[in-house]
Amino acid sequence: MTRRRLLLGGAATAAVVLVKSSFGKMVQTGIPEAAFDPxxxxxxxxxxxxxxxxxxxxxxKPSLTSSQTPLQDLYGMITPSDLHFERHHAGVPAIDPNSYELMIHGMVDKPTVFSLADLKRFPSVSRICFIECSGNFRKPDKENITPQDICGLTSQSEWTGVMLSTLFREVGIHPKATWFLAEGSDAAVMTRSIPVSKGWEDAMIVYAQNGEAIRPQQGYPARLLLPGWEGNTSVKWIRRIELSDGPFMTREETSKYTEPVKDGKIRQFSFTMDARSIITYPAYPAQLQKGWVEIRGLAWSGRGKVQKVEISTDAGKTWNAARLQEPVLDKAHTYFRYLWQWNGDTTAIMSRAIDETGYVQPALQELFAARGLGTGYHLNPVTAWLIKRDGQVVYSPEKWK
Amino acid sequence: MPFWACVAGTLMIACERRNTAMPEHFGYGRPATEKEIAAIAIAIHPDGKGLPAGSGTVQNGALIYAAKCAACHGATGVEGPYNILVAPDTVDAPPFDKAPKRIKAIGNYWPYATTIFDYVRRAMPFNAPGSLSDNEVYSVTAWLLYANKLIGANAVMNAKTLPAVVMPARKYYVTDSRKGGDGPYE
Structure with missing residues (x-):
């Protein structure tokens, strides 16, 4: 068969294939049924x-405000960059890297403006860590929802950039500076207040993601990265850092990203993401067959390494340790596996993460008991998948508030 | 290993040794001028630091709100379709931890009045952020505070009066105390 015929396409098509057109452009074309032999x-x-x-x-899966990573389609700890979740407050800004600048000022000795080229000249560091939105939770209201629907607002990349501590030393931070404002150059000019201690500990200004320039949806040309903290604080498209002696009480740390807790209180600056896990296979819409099944999924903690992941295949009555895929990294998605033989009976399977602080991922009702019913952000409950007799795997709806 | 590679390797190790100490300053970047800082540093502190000159009234705010905000937030701030902005605090309202469906808005949830000015000026209206003058932002802020029953109809908002507005929700705010570990869930 000639290339010309391929390009024109046949009547019935069984599949599509990429071919190079005469203009050198990759095009998809149909393959005539029963004709294709590579x-x-x-x-x-x-x-x-x-x-x-x-x-x-x-x-x-995009909505008006975010788009979720298809966790059920992935096999490892790194999220392909074009599948990294998105959450922003006024769209993705178009920023020319040649005119990009980051200003650091306020309670500093030397207020300074850094170009992107300046940032890249500093000693660089790479680290692999997750970013998770603290609103990464889906009400368990129906059976036909996927891991992507439930917690697709977490993704992981290798990030490269300069340690914020390097920039802090460069500009000289006043001893009385306790907080800094991070401000983005999107149309929301989004801001968060961050304790200076996090800046010295492990914060970075990153300009690369999985080995190439960071994607526009993730903050091109540079963003703040606060490992283990709620994603909103890792301000994208960062243009300004202002050192101060207190928090600024911005909209995103008062009206949003706060949660009602017991006794009518409202919890603020809940930065760290608690340990969580989810089984990504088998999960809706998977269809199981009797016999051996490798249960697979992701576990992570904003407080350090995942120490252990436990699996229950009898609806929470007994728990057994899953195998963790190396490397198990600090504040990073960790891939787990557990070999199980399904005998064809109806059951529920679930996973729970235990991190190096000894924290055990709770059940939803335990979170309600601890915080009251008004809680919304930072929900990290154990997720159960119901396996029906016919092998259909569905989300297990729970009583909600 | 060929001789040259050995020599190069040794030299590189020596170089690395000399360079392990990081300099205190690299000298990259350029000084930010006062003018540059003033042009970009728009954040308002909760004590009012950073608020610009100018002022606004409830009456003017009502006109601006109707023209530029009501389409998203509703004629009186409660209709939506997007964020509901008006929910006055009431003495007999159930606490949020017992009433998951209770609306959270400026009157019953926002702890600082300065946040309204800061946020409206930087991010609103959604389809034309940064388009309001400082006086217009003061006026919209005044109307929102009035609609939430936090100031009177004749109040004027400016750099002095805005930070002084008492926000009922402030007393409910606590800083996160979760620590991980095997203690009780928080």
């Missing part, structure tokens, strides 16, 4: 960019 057809020659197989369609 050993009899020279494929596309090397190109400038790689592509996914036309048979694979992992997609984020």
């Amino acid at each position: 050993t009899r057809q020279v494929g596309p020659l090397p190109g400038v960019l790689g592509t996914r197989s036309p048979f694979e369609h992992p997609q984020r």
